[in-house]
Amino acid sequence: MDYPFLSEEHRMIVDVVRRFVREDLMPLEKSVLEREATGLGLTMRPEDEEAVNRKSKALGLWGLDVPESSGGSELPADTMIAIHTELWKTIVPYKTLPDAPNLAMMLQACTPYQLHKYAEPVGRGELLSFIAISEPGAGGDPSSMHTTAHRDGDDYVLNGRKIWISRVFNADFGLVLASTNREAGRGGISAFIVETNTPGFQIVRKIPMIAGQYTSELVFDNCRVPAANLLGQEGQGFALMQHRLSLRRLEIGAWCLGFSHRALNMMIDHVGQRKTFGVLLSERQAIQWWIADATMQMHAFKLMLFDAANRIKQGERLRSELSMIKVYATEMAWNIVDHAMQSFGAMGMTKELPLQAMANRIRLFRVLEGPSEVHRMLIARNRIREGQIP
Numbered sequence: 001m002d003y004p005f006l007s008e009e010h011r012m013i014v015d016v017v018r019r020f021v022r023e024d025l026m027p028l029e030k031s032v033l034e035r036e037a038t039g040l041g042l043t044m045r046p047e048d049e050e051a052v053n054r055k056s057k058a059l060g061l062w063g064l065d066v067p068e069s070s071g072g073s074e075l076p077a078d079t080m081i082a083i084h085t086e087l088w089k090t091i092v093p094y095k096t097l098p099d100a101p102n103l104a105m106m107l108q109a110c111t112p113y114q115l116h117k118y119a120e121p122v123g124r125g126e127l128l129s130f131i132a133i134s135e136p137g138a139g140g141d142p143s144s145m146h147t148t149a150h151r152d153g154d155d156y157v158l159n160g161r162k163i164w165i166s167r168v169f170n171a172d173f174g175l176v177l178a179s180t181n182r183e184a185g186r187g188g189i190s191a192f193i194v195e196t197n198t199p200g201f202q203i204v205r206k207i208p209m210i211a212g213q214y215t216s217e218l219v220f221d222n223c224r225v226p227a228a229n230l231l232g233q234e235g236q237g238f239a240l241m242q243h244r245l246s247l248r249r250l251e252i253g254a255w256c257l258g259f260s261h262r263a264l265n266m267m268i269d270h271v272g273q274r275k276t277f278g279v280l281l282s283e284r285q286a287i288q289w290w291i292a293d294a295t296m297q298m299h300a301f302k303l304m305l306f307d308a309a310n311r312i313k314q315g316e317r318l319r320s321e322l323s324m325i326k327v328y329a330t331e332m333a334w335n336i337v338d339h340a341m342q343s344f345g346a347m348g349m350t351k352e353l354p355l356q357a358m359a360n361r362i363r364l365f366r367v368l369e370g371p372s373e374v375h376r377m378l379i380a381r382n383r384i385r386e387g388q389i390p
């Protein structure tokens with residue numbers, strides 16, 4: 001995939017990533033698939049993960065979107081999207097560090113103390129964080145959350161339950177959303193930095209998900225958090241969270257584009273070799289239409305994704321566009337990977353090919369960070385409020 005709209009310098013960084021994927025990640029795919037097939041999740045062997053992290057650090061692939069003031073490269077959104085697209089041409093679960101959306105959420109509002117204690121170490125990859133928004137009774141509609149935080153002297157006391165929370169097990173702290181004013185709805189939601197060793201914070205369940213992933217259920221039982229760990233102002237949590245979700249939606253778009261690219265290439269390769277009833281699959285119209293549709297959709301989506309990334313780079317805050325990206329990307333990738341699996345017949349149903357792992361991950365993307373139906377609702381609401389397209 002080419003990225004003609006990036007500067008030459010940034011295209012060179014993307015080339016480094018492309019080579020890293022080809023030379024360091026792709027060779028690990030077989031062992032990752034074998035581990036997943038034996039119940040170890042979609043994970044690398046610890047020694048492989050260490051080697052990959054060492055190599056990526058040596059190549060300068062850390063802190064890519066961290067602000068320069070915090071020691072990062074501060075690459076713009078469009079370059080980061082190209083990098084994510086390249087990294088997601090394989091199912092090897094290499095994570096760019098730090099987790100940029102959580103860091104971006106903190107950097108919007110953190111105090112000098114929070115910057116020094118939490119944000120900067122996250123930027124350097126020394127601390128890991130999770131975000132806890134969803135609850136058993138409030139998922140797609142976080143404004144109805146029940147977890148509360150009330151001020152008591154120099155602390156806030158958190159009570160409630162969170163569910164489906166990713167990346168908790170190795171985390172040092174979480175960004176936890178709780179209501180400080182139930183009457184104010186989303187305007188009463190605040191964000192707290194909660195260290196995982198805080199008394200009253202418990203991981204009560206590890207939940208196996210499809211695609212070899214795990215999430216957790218958390219309980220906050222009179223969990224005392226210093227008032228200094230309130231991120232931003234009381235009631236500002238929802239707005240801070242929206243910015244974080246926006247960045248993740250853009251990333252999910254790139255991840256789906258990367259998977260679609262890989263699946264389409266696998267399909268093209270396979271149908272050019274496999275004959276049924278004496279004819280190559282590539283000569284069948286049914287298959288050609290899958291390839292034509294995938295090519296058109298990926299082209300349209302790439303323009304959509306980089307338009308949004310470019311506008312974010314110029315400082316615009318987007319809403320509907322990111323919902324469109326989330327819905328379009330996940331549905332496009334779901335169809336392309338499904339057609340690729342179908343074209344491989346029984347081989348497409350095995351755990352030896354990466355296609356099933358891609359399909360399961362994309363299936364998760366259609367729910368996490370807001371289900372498609374909620375995004376369609378938001379797109380329609382915004383369109384109706386803004387009126388006819390001029």
Ligand SMILES: Cc1cc2nc3c(=O)[nH]c(=O)nc-3n(C[C@H](O)[C@H](O)[C@H](O)COP(=O)(O)OP(=O)(O)OC[C@H]3O[C@@H](n4cnc5c(N)ncnc54)[C@H](O)[C@@H]3O)c2cc1C
Nearest residue numbers: 131132133134139140164165166364367368369370371373
């Ligand atoms: C793998 C994974 C990782 C996750 N990680 C995190 C995390 O780290 N932190 C976190 O806070 N949360 C996380 N989540 C939770 C995720 O954000 C929620 O699952 C999601 O927002 C949906 O909430 P819900 O599961 O309660 O579904 P519900 O809100 O109960 O919705 C169920 C279904 O109802 C339909 N629906 C809902 N609303 C509407 C509507 N308005 N119109 C039409 N149909 C509708 C949709 O089909 C939806 O899928 C994760 C989820 C998954 C699957």
